[in-house]
Amino acid sequence: MPATMQDREWAARAASGDQDAFRAIYREHVRPVYWIAHGILGSASDAEDVVQETFVVAWRKLPGFELLGDSLLPWLATICRFQAANRLRRVRRDRANTTDAMDETLPATVSVEDQVITASLADLIMAEVDRLDEIDREIFRLCAVDGYAYEAAAAELGVSHAVVRNRLSRVRSRLRGAVKEVRDA
Known part of the structure; x- marks a missing residue:
């Protein structure tokens, strides 16, 4: 069975609390989610944190989620982009409130x-x-x-x-x- 066809089954089972199904979702989609986060943040450690935050949010939201297509990846990518944007804002705010020099590698805006x-x-x-x-x-x-x-x-x-x-x-x-x-x- 192709992975995208399994997403529907995994999502239904995970929404009911099946941790094994959620692990399968994680294993299936962690790489593309990581690369989306890394592309936005440009930092491996921040990307890893955002990936974890993305899957925590997904776990919480799955019980009320209705999969419209065959793949969970677009939904996970959207969560990831929001989490990455939040991380960028938090990092900029934290750096603005410190006496250390601002890191110029972070974009001022998206x-x-x-x-x-x-x-x-x-x-x-x-x-x-x-x-x-x-x-x-x-x-x-x-x-x-x-x-x-x-x-x-x-x-x-x-x-x-x-x-x-x-x-x-x-x-x-x-x-x-x-x-x-x-x-x-």
């Missing part, structure tokens, strides 16, 4: 323009992914989104390591080309 550009690129990438054939979409999901190694993805899909490596390389080239076209335009 740029709406950058968020729009990032969202547009994400939409473009998802549209390109949707145009891929089924095996390429699954390889992309397993390796690029879920963080599977080539060998693990090959075992999951019943294909060879070389098939996963070669197809993922072509998919990444295609996505880079689409992004480059948009940036050049």
